[in-house]
Amino acid sequence: MRYSTFNKNPVNPLHEPMFFGxxxxxxxxxxxxxxxxxxxxxxxxxxxxxxxxxxxxxxxVDFQGLTESEKHIFISNLKYQTLLDSVQGRSPNIAFxxxxxxxxxxTWVETWSFFETIHSRSxxxxxxxxxTDPSDVFEDIVINTEIQKRASDISKYYDxxxxxxxxxxxxxxxxxxxxxxxxxxNQRELKKRLFLCVNSVNALEAIRFYVSFACTFAxxxxxxxxxxxxxxxxxxxxxxxxxxxxxxxxxxxxYGKDDxxxxxxxxxxxxxxxxxFMSAVAQEKEWAHYLFRNGSMIGLNEEILCQYxxxxxxxxxxxxxxxxxxxxxxxxxxxxxxxxxxxNVQVAPQEAEITSYLVGQIDSEVSAEDLGDFEx
Amino acid sequence: MADTYKxxxxxxxxxxxxxSQPTTLLEVMEEAGLEPHYHCRDGFCGACRVQLVKGEVxxxxxxxxxxxxxDCLACCCTPISDIEIQQ
Numbered sequence: 001m002r003y004s005t006f007n008k009n010p011v012n013p014l015h016e017p018m019f020f021g022x023x024x025x026x027x028x029x030x031x032x033x034x035x036x037x038x039x040x041x042x043x044x045x046x047x048x049x050x051x052x053x054x055x056x057x058x059x060x061v062d063f064q065g066l067t068e069s070e071k072h073i074f075i076s077n078l079k080y081q082t083l084l085d086s087v088q089g090r091s092p093n094i095a096f097x098x099x100x101x102x103x104x105x106x107t108w109v110e111t112w113s114f115f116e117t118i119h120s121r122s123x124x125x126x127x128x129x130x131x132t133d134p135s136d137v138f139e140d141i142v143i144n145t146e147i148q149k150r151a152s153d154i155s156k157y158y159d160x161x162x163x164x165x166x167x168x169x170x171x172x173x174x175x176x177x178x179x180x181x182x183x184x185x186n187q188r189e190l191k192k193r194l195f196l197c198v199n200s201v202n203a204l205e206a207i208r209f210y211v212s213f214a215c216t217f218a219x220x221x222x223x224x225x226x227x228x229x230x231x232x233x234x235x236x237x238x239x240x241x242x243x244x245x246x247x248x249x250x251x252x253x254x255y256g257k258d259d260x261x262x263x264x265x266x267x268x269x270x271x272x273x274x275x276x277f278m279s280a281v282a283q284e285k286e287w288a289h290y291l292f293r294n295g296s297m298i299g300l301n302e303e304i305l306c307q308y309x310x311x312x313x314x315x316x317x318x319x320x321x322x323x324x325x326x327x328x329x330x331x332x333x334x335x336x337x338x339x340x341x342x343x344n345v346q347v348a349p350q351e352a353e354i355t356s357y358l359v360g361q362i363d364s365e366v367s368a369e370d371l372g373d374f375e376x
Numbered sequence: 377m378a379d380t381y382k383x384x385x386x387x388x389x390x391x392x393x394x395x396s397q398p399t400t401l402l403e404v405m406e407e408a409g410l411e412p413h414y415h416c417r418d419g420f421c422g423a424c425r426v427q428l429v430k431g432e433v434x435x436x437x438x439x440x441x442x443x444x445x446x447d448c449l450a451c452c453c454t455p456i457s458d459i460e461i462q463q
Contacts (some may be wrong), residue, residue, distance in 0.1 A: 237416070244421065306438075319444075321443075337415060342420070
C-alpha cells in the first residue's frame with residue numbers, strides 16, 4: 001500500500017489501531033483513542049532543555065585528573081550513549097511513522113525522536129569541552145568492535161521492519177524476490193516484525209542506557225564530572241518517559257486494548273520477546289566487563305554493575321508481564337535513585353530549580369542579605 | 377470515612393495511614409523503614425510498582441506508566457481502604 005502524506009479518505013482515528021490502520025491525515029488532538037500518548041507529549045515537552053544551558057567547563061579539569069582506567073570508562077560510555085541516541089534520533093521516525101495510524105501516537109513518535117536528537121547534541125557539547133578535537137572519539141564509534149556488537153543488535157529489528165514496510169508499500173502483499181532472496185509480505189508478517197521491533201526498543205530504553213548512567217552518577221558521587229552528570233540526569237528523565245511509551249504499547253497489545261491480531265502475536269512471540277530482553281541483559285554485562293577491563297573505579301566495579309543490570313531487568317520485565325528472571329531483588333546502587341528522581345513537583349512554579357518549569361525563568365527571591373557584601 | 381487505614385506489606389509489616397494527610401503509599405512505606413523501589417517519584421517510570429492484593433487506592437497524580445491489573449504505583453497513590461500489598 002503506497003504511503004500518502006495526506007490520506008484523502010475520511011477516517012475516524014478513534015476506530016483505528018495504533019499501527020497498520022489507515023494512515024493519519026488530520027493532526028488533531030481534541031479526541032484521542034489512547035490519551036496516554038497525548039499526556040506523554042505534554043510531559044515530554046514540559047521537560048524541554050538545551051545542552052548549552054548546562055555548564056560543563058569544570059569537567060575538563062576533573063577529566064585531566066582521572067586515572068587512565070577511569071578515562072576509558074568515561075569515554076567508552078559516552079561513545080556507547082552516542083551510538084544509542086544516534087539510532088534513537090532517527091529510527092522511530094523512519095520505522096514507525098509510515099505505519100502509525102493514530103495522530104497522538106504519530107506526534108509522540110516525532111516528539112520522542114526529537115528529544116533523542118537533543119541527547120545526541122549534548123554528547124557533542126560534553127566532548128567538545130573535553131577535547132579540542134573530539135573526532136577520534138566519534139570516529140571510533142563506528143570501528144570499535146565492542147560497540148559494533150551492540151549496534152547490530154540494536155538496529156537489526158528496526159532495519160527488518162523498515163525493509164518489510166518498504167516492500168509492502170511499493171509491491172503490496174505477496175511473495176517478492178529481492179536480489180535473489182525471497183520475502184513473504186503480508187499483514188501478519190509485518191505485524192510480527194513490528195512486535196519484535198517494539199520489544200527491542202523497549203529493552204534498549206529499559207536497560208541499555210542504565211549501565212552508562214550508573215558510571216556517570218558514580219563519578220558524580222565523588223564530586224567529579226558534575227556538568228556531565230547534570231546532563232545525564234536530564235537524559236535519564238527523558239529516557240524514562242520513552243520507556244513508559246514502549247511499555248504502554250506492549251501492554252495495550254497484550255491486554256487486547258488495541259489491534260486484536262497484535263494480541264495474538266504478543267502471545268505467539270512471547271518467548272522471542274523474552275529472548276530479546278535477556279540477550280540485551282547479557283550484552284550489557286559484557287559491556288560492563290569491557291568498561292572495567294583496565295581497572296575499576298571507586299564505588300563501582302563489574303560485579304556491582306552486573307547486579308544493577310539484573311535488578312533493573314527484573315523491574316522492567318515485570319512491567320511487561322514477564323516473571324522476574326534474576327535473584328537480585330534489592331538495589332545494589334541505592335544512590336542511583338537520587339539522580340533518577342524527577343524534581344518536577346511544582347510546589348511553587350516560580351522556583352528556578354524546577355527543571356521542567358517554563359523557559360526564561362529567574363529566581364526572584366532576593367533578600368537584602370544577598371547584597372550584604374556589596375559596596376558602592 | 378475511617379480515621380486510619382491499615383496497610384499490610386508482604387503479609388508481615390503492618391502500617392497505618394492517616395487519610396487526612398497528603399502522603400503517598402511510597403512515603404508511608406519509607407517512613408516505616410521499608411525500602412521500596414522508586415525512581416521518578418512522579419508516576420511516569422513505574423519503578424515503584426507493587427502488587428495490590430486487597431483493597432483500593434486512589435491516585436493523587438495521574439500516572440503515565442501502564443498499571444497492569446492487580447498492580448498499583450506507590451509513588452502517586454494513597455489507600456482509600458485497608459489494603460494489602462506485595463513487593
